[in-house]
Amino acid sequence: MICSNFSKGLLAMAISGLVSTTAVSEDYTTGTLRGTVQDQSGSPVANAEVLITSDKGVRRTTITDSEGSLRIPQLPVGQYKISISQDGYNALTAENVAIQIGKAAAYTFTMESLDNTIEEVYVTGVKQGSWDFNSTTTGITVDVGEIFARTPIARDATSVALLAPGTSSGDSAFSTGVYGGSGNVASFAGSSVGENVYYVNGMNITNFRNFVGGSTIPFELFDQIEVKTGGYQAEFGRSTGGVLNAVTKSGSNDFHFGANMFYEPESFYETSPATYTSANQHDERSKADYNIWASGAIIEDKLFFFGLYNPRDIRSFDCFTGSCEEETQTDPFYAVKLDYVPLEGHRFEYTLFSDDQTRNVKTWRFTDAGNDRIGSASLLGSAPLTELQGERLVDSKYVNGGENQIFKYTAALADWVTISALYGENQYSRENFSDSEPPLLRDRRSSTPGINGSTFDIGSWSVGLLERGEDERKNYRFDADFYFDAMGEHHIRVGMDKEDLSSSTEAHYSGNLRARLEYNDAYTSGMRWRTRQYYNEGAFNTIQTAFYLQDSWQVLDNLILNLGIRNETFDNRNIEGDTYVEIKNQLAPRLGFSWDPFRDGNTRVFGSYGHYYLPIASNTNMRLAGRETYFQEYFEAVDADGDGEPDYDANGFPVFGAVEPRLYFADGTMPFGDATHDADLDPFYQSEYILGFEHTFFDEWTFGMRYIHRNLEGLIEDVAIDAAVIEWANENGYGDDPALETYSGFHQYVLINPGKDVRVALVEDFGNDGIIDWADLSAEQLGYPEGERTYDAIDLTLERIWDGQWYLSANYTWSKSEGNYEGAVKSENGQDDAGLTQDFDQPGLTDGAFGPLPNDRRHRLKVRGAYAINDQLSIGTNLNVEAPRKMGCVGEHPSDYFAWAYGAASWYCGGELTPRGSQIETDWNSTVDLSLMWSPELGDILGNGDLTLRMDVFNIFNSDAVIDRREFGDVGFSTDLPFGGTDLPEPDLDYGKPTRYQTPRHVRLSATYNF
Structure with missing residues (x-):
């Protein structure tokens, strides 16, 4: 008989998002099925027809190559049924194969020849599931329903993020409603709480006014959340802290x-x-x-x-x-x-x-x-x-x-x-x-x-x-x-x-x-x-x-x-x-x-x-x-x-x-x-x-x-340049210029890279009849450390x-x-x-x-x-x-x-x-x-x-x-x-x-x- 239950190996891969500390990513909202089809001796089965379906309308087909390998990318998250057939072999069916957000999970499918009589066929998951873009990313991938069903946590994504190694609650001064949270925003790997980025279904929902938090999402809407604490790939940016990437629930054929x-x-x-x-x-x-x-x-x-x-x-x-x-x-x-x-x-x-x-x-x-x-x-x-x-x-x-x-x-x-x-x-x-x-x-x-x-x-x-x-x-x-x-x-x-x-x-x-x-x-x-x-x-x-x-x-x-x-x-x-x-x-x-x-x-x-x-x-x-x-x-x-x-x-x-x-x-x-x-x-x-x-x-x-x-x-920070301008003015013969009187210490604030020399236009005219002056201010004059x-x-x-x-x-x-x-x-x-x-x-x-x-x-x-x-x-x-x-x-x-x-x-x-x-x-x-x-x-x-x-x-x-x-x-x-x-x-x-x-x-x- 063909057994639809998973071996321990497949079970490990199917729910690895619940406990994994290494997220493995495909893109913002989907995952990938990778696998190898082999016979009982371990030899590859080439040209096998592979069909993957779900009750969410997904139907994708592929054919294994000469090495028995298969890949089906851009799959919405959820549970799938896989059917594999090839002349000379018993057809193989696997139920409840999990695809998670950002995960390129690999499985080994073992087919039996028609000459053999077997009691059951196991589909085995192997740890090569981390082999894709995010194989070097640190963090966790969480099935929200699974983690919440077994863990006492607050009902917001910030609390999910705090499960990951290297995260901690930020200062209470920055409490926000990010992702439905009523508590603090999280700090990722030592960065401030204003350096994270938040995505839902592929869209950035970060608060771009001051970078603290983002739009609020009801907890029940989440399907999966990916928490990236470091090493994330080139498609993710605008962050020097961490990434919270979420996918929401979708409908299926069943009501x-x-x-x-x-x-x-x-x-x-x-x-x-x-x-x-x-x-x-x-x-x-x-x-x-x-x-x-x-x-x-x-x-x-x-x-x-x-x-x-x-x-x-x-x-x-x-x-x-x-x-x-x-x-x-x-x-x-x-x-x-x-x-x-x-x-x-x-x-x-x-x-x-x-x-x-x-x-x-x-x-x-x-x-x-x-x-x-x-x-x-x-x-x-x-x-x-x-x-x-x-x-x-x-x-x-x-x-x-x-x-x-x-x-x-x-x-x-x-x-x-x-x-x-x-x-x-x-x-x-x-x-x-x-x-x-x-x-x-x-x-x-x-x-x-x-x-x-x-x-x-x-x-x-x-x-x-x-x-x-x-x-x-x-x-x-x-x-x-x-x-x-x-x-x-x-x-x-x-x-x-x-x-x-x-x-x-x-x-x-x-x-x-x-x-x-x-x-x-x-x-x-x-x-x-x-x-x-x-x-x-x-x-x-x-x-x-x-x-x-x-x-x-x-x-x-x-x-x-x-x-x-x-x-x-x-x-x-x-x-x-x-x-x-x-x-x-x-x-x-x-x-x-x-x-x-x-x-x-x-x-x-x-x-x-x-x-x-x-x-x-x-x-x-x-x-x-x-x-x-x-x-x-x-x-x-x-x-x-x-x-x-x-x-x-x-x-x-x-x-x-x-x-x-x-x-x-x-x-x-x-x-x-x-x-x-x-x-x-x-x-x-x-x-x-x-x-x-x-x-x-x-x-x-x-x-x-x-x-x-x-x-x-x-x-990049704003600094007052008044003291440096006073020194610059004296060095350039403007020490008696009336314009210098406005530089009282708090007159001109400028975005600079502290610790570097600066070239900036001055907001007052020094001896130029209405032409705005440029000042080259050294790091020593400015007095700011790196x-x-x-x-x-x-x-x-x-x-x-x-x-x-x-x-x-x-x-x-x-x-x-x-x-x-x-x-x-x-x-x-x-x-x-x-x-x-x-x-x-x-x-x-x-x-x-x-x-x-x-x-x-x-x-x-x-x-x-x-x-x-x-x-x-x-x-x-x-x-x-x-x-x-x-x-x-x-x-x-x-x-x-x-x-x-x-x-x-x-x-x-x-x-x-x-x-x-x-x-x-x-x-x-x-x-x-x-x-x-x-x-x-x-x-x-x-x-x-x-x-x-x-x-x-x-x-x-x-x-x-x-x-x-x-x-x-x-x-x-x-x-x-x-x-x-x-x-x-x-x-x-x-x-x-x-x-x-x-x-x-x-x-x-x-x-x-x-x-």
Whole structure:
């Protein structure tokens, strides 16, 4: 008989995406079947007819060559039936052959001659399945349904990414809804969270405004997710971190429908300890997430559909410094996937999904026995919250998301050539607004110096900076794959990728005024208002193009070389639509090898080398190439009745007295393009080296070890060039020129590669009668060091495949990430202005900046597993252990005036150097999650459907490790320290205190029905 069950070898390959730590890729959305047909003696069976079919309308045929080899590329992910026939042999049929995203899996098919009588035929999978473009890529490929069925994880792709070796949660300041996640964005191999790229069904959905996160996708929509942590091939770019590449579910000939509910009740949610900024004892939160889906064939074997509707009810209540917020979110998500197969080898796909969402926020101000701020969480105590709530502030709304459409065509034109084309539109709206716009006022007076919370809010405003923006990406891709034999087997892919990006923005302070009340002289006498006004409005475009060539060359039967090159161009344009900075010919080599030394498919040695480039974010266009207006003024605070408090008008605006001269940070004029960047600007890019080893033993276990080295070769940041221009002017005879007076230290910010000489146009005229001057500024004049970031890691992995009863996956990473630059974003102050962070704004800000970076975790241990107690009951667990984050002390610079003017922004505290990572650290963080799943036998009770009841307990031991601390050690300005004085700033009494604990224990209850 022909047995449709798999041997252990085939089973290993069929579900290797669940536990594999090496992703092996074909393209963004499909996989490939590779194989060898042999007879019982091991001799190849040539000219055998091979038919592969699926219930999703796929029907592809091929004929084995003289070596018995077969290849069928560009197969949609899913389960397949394979039929093989040849004269003189019994026909062979294999069911449930799995094709996974990006995987080129190889199988050995053994046929019996008609002269033999056999009981069963086994189809055996061999480890040559990693032999294609991604044979040197590190990461994991996950069948989302399989991993979720056995592992207690949050229902978002970020949580899936965190299963991979070398990934860790980013700073909580960068929480986002990426891919449906409500937690932090992941850091890949030491890079910042603003350097990843996200794909769904072949389209890039990354947030191109600041690179943090991307569009939200309901978890139920995912079919498979590929997590690439390094070594990825030339078709992937615009990332110096990692790649999350997802494929959504599709319909088939069989009709299916289902529904589920996931509920996280407030009564099952513990609270974290209180901090000096958050009264966590008053936290409340609950979440109900529902999904209804259906799929099937509109025309059998031709046209298929999958539809999903995802209503949600998310509620939370949190108390912070000076206020409490109640937030609700109830907007549903929805998605539709259509697949059309007009003829064999051709497929049209259409994907539509919407992630429009509005968060409604109600805010109250604390009164608490006359105190208008928390100052210390103990002030709130455990009193009923209703006794602590004071003034109700204006309600606010936060709108995010949009509609997304993807059109894709794939065709197998012949056995040796396939093509694919994609067009997609990715839309993302962002808006925050209030019911009214009172002025943004704060009181900085305090009789208790050294308390960070001494600045408290005045008035009824709730949103400080009101913003409205639209982002739209138009994505074009074309790929062609060629397969031929010449001096070895070659798989060559050529392709192009173009993205037209458009962004608009409108931004201003609430009430068009941000004002801070303070004493005239330190903490002693007189009152004044420091006011700031900010306006920015306009539309901007960026065009990003790439061309790539990749050759997967099987030199020997046990050696494959991956040889690739990618050429990228980033064209950023100003508010008038003209190019203001363009970086061309960014050549990214991608080279790798994979070697099977024993030719048995059980051992693999692999390595790779590559360059990876990061674009300039569209947020940079808005800040540097628009008509941004930003200025500061000081006014006397009017106190007509002499009660020691300032006067306000009927609309809540301060009454101003005498005014000091206005200081402009940006004057509303569009900068001259050449004045915004170095004329010879080099790209932001990173080099990477990987060397690894894997061995499979007992057919079920795989051990892996790899070394990874990453080095940031070049970065792009904005810097102030004023000090260098002053020196240049003096050296070139312009020392008495009136134009020099505008270079006060903060006048001209320019995109440069720190540590290099710069040629830049100046925004003032030095003796040239209206002609803009060019200045050649040396690295010594500028005073900025080279940007540095290195990552070194050793990953150890151990996998035991699921055999129907249990599985185990464990990985340990030792790593070191250090330098003077975290990356595109800055965790210490939560700044997500990609490429415009504070790090290199002034030379003094780089003093003491070298050290362990925010995403450095020296030790990480991840263990997950599952055990089936019987056919109905199973348990799963997930363990994560992470070493502390090392922190420094951020305060005022004692000797550099320009850095000192930034306030607490330098690696000095109390006038002493306190380098990054040298002072304090967070706690060791360990979390154990547990799941219990019950699938009762229903018979005909619910129409032969499947019901699963489940309980997940996260952080079952309710560990409360500190995962973030206040890193700022100075508060207030010293009066004359940079000029040789001794008036040190007040120490911040909150320095080193916890600001965030790990998520406390909570429970998720769920019920899922599938038919």
